[in-house]
Amino acid sequence: MAHVLEARDLVRRYGPIRAVDGISFGLVEGDLLTVLGPNGAGKSTLLGLLGGSLRPYSGEIWFRGELRDPGVTDWRAEIGVLSHRTFLYGALSARENLSFYGSLYDLPDIAERVDARLAEVGLSEAAGRYVREFSRGMRQRLALARTLLHDPSLIFLDEPFTGLDVHASALLREVLVRLKDGCRTVILVTHNLSEGLALADRVAIQVQGRFAFLGARHEIPDGAEERFYREWVEDL
Amino acid sequence: MSLRSIRQSVLILGFLGVSLTLLFHWMVFFWVSTEATLGISQRIFYIHVAGMWTGMLAFIVVAVCSAMYLWLRDDRLDQIGRAAAEGGLVFFAVGLTAGPLWARLAWGTWWTWEPRLTLSLLAWFIYIGYLLVRGATENPEKGKTFAAVIGVIAAVNIPLIHVSVLWFRSLHPEPVVVRQDGPALPPDMLITMLTALLAWTILLFALVLLRYGAARLEARAEELALDQGTTT
Amino acid sequence: MSRYLRQVWALAAKDLRVEFRTRERFVAMAAFVVLTSLLFNYAVDWTLLNPRDIASALIWMIIVLGGLLGLGRTFELEKEDGAMEGLLVAPLPRDALFLGKVIANCVLLGLVEVLAVLVVSLFFQVDFTQNWLAIGAVLLVGTIGFVSLGTLFSGITAGTRMGETLLPVLLFPLLVPLVAFGASSTASLLAGFPPAVVYGSLRILAAFSILALVSGVGLFRFIVEE
Numbered sequence: 001m002a003h004v005l006e007a008r009d010l011v012r013r014y015g016p017i018r019a020v021d022g023i024s025f026g027l028v029e030g031d032l033l034t035v036l037g038p039n040g041a042g043k044s045t046l047l048g049l050l051g052g053s054l055r056p057y058s059g060e061i062w063f064r065g066e067l068r069d070p071g072v073t074d075w076r077a078e079i080g081v082l083s084h085r086t087f088l089y090g091a092l093s094a095r096e097n098l099s100f101y102g103s104l105y106d107l108p109d110i111a112e113r114v115d116a117r118l119a120e121v122g123l124s125e126a127a128g129r130y131v132r133e134f135s136r137g138m139r140q141r142l143a144l145a146r147t148l149l150h151d152p153s154l155i156f157l158d159e160p161f162t163g164l165d166v167h168a169s170a171l172l173r174e175v176l177v178r179l180k181d182g183c184r185t186v187i188l189v190t191h192n193l194s195e196g197l198a199l200a201d202r203v204a205i206q207v208q209g210r211f212a213f214l215g216a217r218h219e220i221p222d223g224a225e226e227r228f229y230r231e232w233v234e235d236l
Numbered sequence: 237m238s239l240r241s242i243r244q245s246v247l248i249l250g251f252l253g254v255s256l257t258l259l260f261h262w263m264v265f266f267w268v269s270t271e272a273t274l275g276i277s278q279r280i281f282y283i284h285v286a287g288m289w290t291g292m293l294a295f296i297v298v299a300v301c302s303a304m305y306l307w308l309r310d311d312r313l314d315q316i317g318r319a320a321a322e323g324g325l326v327f328f329a330v331g332l333t334a335g336p337l338w339a340r341l342a343w344g345t346w347w348t349w350e351p352r353l354t355l356s357l358l359a360w361f362i363y364i365g366y367l368l369v370r371g372a373t374e375n376p377e378k379g380k381t382f383a384a385v386i387g388v389i390a391a392v393n394i395p396l397i398h399v400s401v402l403w404f405r406s407l408h409p410e411p412v413v414v415r416q417d418g419p420a421l422p423p424d425m426l427i428t429m430l431t432a433l434l435a436w437t438i439l440l441f442a443l444v445l446l447r448y449g450a451a452r453l454e455a456r457a458e459e460l461a462l463d464q465g466t467t468t
Numbered sequence: 469m470s471r472y473l474r475q476v477w478a479l480a481a482k483d484l485r486v487e488f489r490t491r492e493r494f495v496a497m498a499a500f501v502v503l504t505s506l507l508f509n510y511a512v513d514w515t516l517l518n519p520r521d522i523a524s525a526l527i528w529m530i531i532v533l534g535g536l537l538g539l540g541r542t543f544e545l546e547k548e549d550g551a552m553e554g555l556l557v558a559p560l561p562r563d564a565l566f567l568g569k570v571i572a573n574c575v576l577l578g579l580v581e582v583l584a585v586l587v588v589s590l591f592f593q594v595d596f597t598q599n600w601l602a603i604g605a606v607l608l609v610g611t612i613g614f615v616s617l618g619t620l621f622s623g624i625t626a627g628t629r630m631g632e633t634l635l636p637v638l639l640f641p642l643l644v645p646l647v648a649f650g651a652s653s654t655a656s657l658l659a660g661f662p663p664a665v666v667y668g669s670l671r672i673l674a675a676f677s678i679l680a681l682v683s684g685v686g687l688f689r690f691i692v693e694e
Contacts, residue, residue, distance in 0.1 A: 014375045016458040053556040055693055070693075076559040085550030091486040103478035104558040106471045146554075306690055358641040365638040372628035382624045385687050386638060389620070392683055393642045396676055400645040407652070 002065060004029040004185050005050070005154060010059035012045050019045040021209030022059070027202075029153075030182040034196040035189045037206035038233055043189045044083075046206065047156045050187065051081040063154075077105060080152035084159045086143040090132030094123055094142050097131060098149055105150040117145040121171065137168040144175060155179060155186045161195050173198075193225055205232045242449040246442055253439030260286075260431040268428040277341035280334050286432035287331025288356050290440050294324030295359055295391070297444070298366065302387025305380065311455065312448075314380045317387060318370065319447035321363050323440050328360045351401045358397060362390045472564055479560075479568025484575060486545060493538045497580045500534045505587050519592035524655035526592075528647055530584050531607075532614070535577050536639070539618035540625065540632035542569055547626065552692070562689035566619065570684070573615045581607050594658065602663035603654055609670060610650040613677030617642055620684040623691040645676045 003026035012020040019042040027033055037043050048054035050061065052070065061068045063075050088097050095114055102110035118124050121141040131139060140163065147155065157176075161169055176199055179186055190196040197203065203220060205213040213232045220228050237245075264282050271278040301317035304310075335353045336346045347353075366386050373379035487493055508526060546552040555565055585603075589596050596603060621638045625631055650673060653666035 014377065016455075016462045018462075048553075051557050053553045073559040073561055076557060079557065081553070081557045083550060083553060085553065087551045087554030088549050089482070089486060089545060089551060090548060091489050091545075092482070096485070100478060100482050101554070101558070104475055104555070104560050106474060106559075306687075358644065361637065361641050365634070365641075368630070368634060368637065369624060369628060372630045372634065374629070378627055381690050381693075382627065385620075385624065385690055389617075389683050389687060390642065392679065393645075396672075396679065397642065397644045399672070400648040404648050404652075 003027060003062070004064055006062040007050065008060045008062070010046070010049055010061070011057045012042075012049055012054060013057045018209050020049060020056075023206075023209070023211055024059075025204065025211065025214055027185050027187070029185055030180070031201045032176075032180060032186040032188060032199050033202045033204060034200035035187065035204045035206055036191065036193065036196055036229060039191065041206040042209040043206050044158055047081070047083075047158045047187065047189055051079055051156050052076055053081070077150060078153045080147040080150065080155045082143055082147040082155070082157045082160050084162050086139045087146065088131050088139060088142060091130060093128050093130055094118065094134075095127040097142065098146060101146050101149055107150055113149060117149055120148075120175070121145045136163045137165050140164055141168055141171065144172065148175075153184055155184060156189075157186065158189045159191070160188070161190060161192050169195075193229060197225055205229065207233055239449060239452065242445055242452075246446045246449065249438055249442035249445065253435060253442045256431060256435030257439060260428060260435050263428045263431060268424050269422065271425075277338060280338040280341070282428055282432045284331050284334035284338055285429065286436045287327045287329075287334060288352055289433055290436040291324045291328035291331055291356055291359065293437060294320045294327065294440060294444075295363075295394075298324065298363075298387045299391030302384035302391070305384045306388065311380075312452070314384065315448050315451040315455075316444065317384070318367070319444040319451065320440075321366050321387075322447055323443045325360065325363045325367070326443070327436060327440065328356050328363070331356055332360065349401075349405060351398070351405055354401050355394075355398060359390075359394070362386070366390075472561065475560055475564045476568045476571065479565060480571040480575075483545065483569065483572035487572070487576060493541055493576060494579065497534045497538045497576075498583055500537055501530055501580060501584045502587055504530055504533070505584075505591050509591060519594055520658060523588055523592060523594040524651045524658055527584055527588050527654065528651040530588075531577075531581055531611075532643060532647065534580055534584070535614060535618065536636060538576055538580070539573060539615065539622050540635045542573060542619055542622040543626040556692065562692055563685045565692065566623075566684055566688035569619050570612075570615050570681070573619055574611055577611055577615055578608075581611065596658070598660060599657040599663060602666060603657050606650055606653050606657070606666065606670060606673065609673045609677055610646050613673070613680040614643065614646055616677065616680035616684040620680075620688060620691070623688060627691070642680075645672060649673050649676075 006026040008024050010020050010023045011018060021042075023046060025033075035043050035046065045054065049056050052068075052075075055070060063078075068075055089100070092100065095118065098114040098117060099110055102114060107113060115124070115127075118127050121144055123138065123141055123145065126134070126138065131142065134142065140160070144160070147157075160172055164172060173195070176186070176188075180199065188196060188200070197217065197220065200217045202216055203213070204211045260282070264279050268279070268282075270276055271281075297320040298317050301313045301320065305313040305317065332353070335350070335356075339348050339350075339353075340346050366383050369382045369386060370376075370379040373382065505526070512522075543552070546555065585596055588594055617639055618635070621635055624638065625634045628634060649669040653669035653673075656665050657663065
C-alpha cells in the first residue's frame, strides 16, 4: 500500500544542536503511529516538522506521493494538530474561537460544524463563555474540537493526555477510537506508555533525535512493555 | 574559500591596507596643500569622508548578503554579513567622530544636520539593531533570519531616507554651506582622497575576511564539540 | 482570491474583537496621549512660544511614541497559548497574516490619532477644522507606512528576549521620512495654507507607505516561519 505520509532523513537543528537527527519513516493510510520517548528526545520538534509549523534544515516530507512544498498552503487543510499548547484566544468565547479557525480553513457552513464539534466534546453549554474562564480540561477539549473542525485526514497529537482529568481522558480516548476509521492517519506523541500503546498500530521510540525503534505494535511483547521501552531508551 | 586562503588574504590585504592607511595619513598631515577657506582643520575631511564611504560600502555588502541569505540560506552569507556590519560600525564610528570634530572647528557647532553625517548616524543604529537581534533569540537560526530581514528592509528604505534628509536640509540650510567636494578638487587633494578611500576599502575587506574566518572557526568548533559530546 | 480576503478579514476581525473587549492596548495608548500632552504643557514657556508653531511636531511625536506602545504588542495575543503555531499550521498564507495584523493596527492607531488631535486641539487651542480633510489624508497615508513597518518589526521583536524594548531601535531610523514629511505638511496645513501645497509631501508619504507595505508583505513570511 502506498504511503500517505513519508518522512525522509528529516533534520532540524537549533544552532549546532540537532533536535531531529535524520528520521525516516512511512505511514500507510489508517495507521496510528505512537511515538514514545523521554523528554528532550525531540518528539515535539518532529511533530512540528510534520505539521508544517517548523521548517526542516534538511530532509523531505512526502504527502500522498508528492513532495511537500512549504510555500503552498493547500496540504495544510488536511492536517490537524493538537499540541500541549491549546492555540486558543482567552478573550474570545469557545464558539468564536472555533468560528475563527473555521474561517481560516475557509469551511462551508461553519456554524453547523462548530455546533457539532462542541457537542462532540461536551462543551455545548459553555459555548458562549470566554475561554479564559475555562478549566484546563475544558480548554483541552476545545482544542481537540479545533483540531478536528476541518475534518483532517492527517492528525498529529502532541501529549494530548497531559493535564486531563479522568472524564476528559475518557472522552479523548473515545475520540481517538472514532478516528481509527481507516481513512484517517494519526501520529500520537506521548510519554504515557499505556495510553500510547492502547491504540497503536505502529510504534516508534525516539531517543536523542533518532528513532531507536520503529516497528509494529505486535512486536512489543504484551505484559513486558515497560521493560521493552526502558531497554531501548537506556541502550543508547 | 578555505581557511588557509582566508588567512593568506587577510595577511596580504591587511598589510596593504595598513600601509596605505599610514601613507594617506602622512599625506593628510604633511603633504597635501591647505584648503584656502577653512585652513588646516579641513584636513580631517579626508578621514571623515573615507570613514563614511567605507561604512556605506559595508552597508551595501550587508544588504546584498542579507537578501541572498534569505534566498539561499547559506550560513556563510550570514557570516559575511555580520562581519561587514561590524566593520561598517567601526568605520562609521570613525566618520561620526571626525565629522563633529571638523564641524566644531569649521563652523563652531559639534553637530550639523549635514545629510551624509545624519545618514551615517541612522545607518549606525541600523547596524546596532542588526547585531543586537542576532544575539537576542533563543534559536540562533531565527536570529540570522531576523538580521537578514533587517538588512534588506533597511537597504530598501535608505534611498527614501536619503531623500528626506536632503530635502529637510534644503528647507533649513546651515549658516555656512561649504561645497567640500567642489566642482574640481585640486590634484593633490584628489590623490589624497582617493588614497584614503582605497586604503580603507582594502582594510575593510581585510577586517571582514578576518571576522568571517573567525566566524567559520567558531562554527567548526561548535560542531566538533557537539560531535564529541554525542559519541560516547 | 476571495478566500485570501476572507482570511485577512477574519484575522483583522478577531484582533479587533479581542481589542474591543479587553481594551488593553487602546487604553494604554489613550492614556499616553493625554498624559504626554499634559506634561508637555508644563514643559513649555507659553509666553515665548505659540502653540500653533509646534502643534504639528507634538502631534506627530505623540502618535509615533504612542503608536509604538500599541505596535509592540501586536503579537502578544498569539504568544499566549501558542496560538501562533495554530496560525502557521492552518492553510493561511503568511502575508495574509501580516495584512490582517496591519489592518487591525491601522484601525487601532486611527482611533488613537483622532484622540490625539482632539486632545491637542483642546489643551493647546489649536484649530484643526480648517483643512481637516487634508490633515486626515496625511495622517492616513503616513499611518499605513508606520503600521506596516511597526508590524513587521514587532514580529521580529516578539521572537527575541529583549521584546518591545528593541522595537524603537529598529523602527525609528526608518521613520525619518514619515516624520519629516508628515509633520511639515501638517504644519503647513495648520498654518492655513491651501491643501495643494502638500501634494509633494503626500506623494513621498505614499511612496514610503507603499514601500513599507510591500516590503512587509514580502518579508513577513521569513520572520514568522520557524
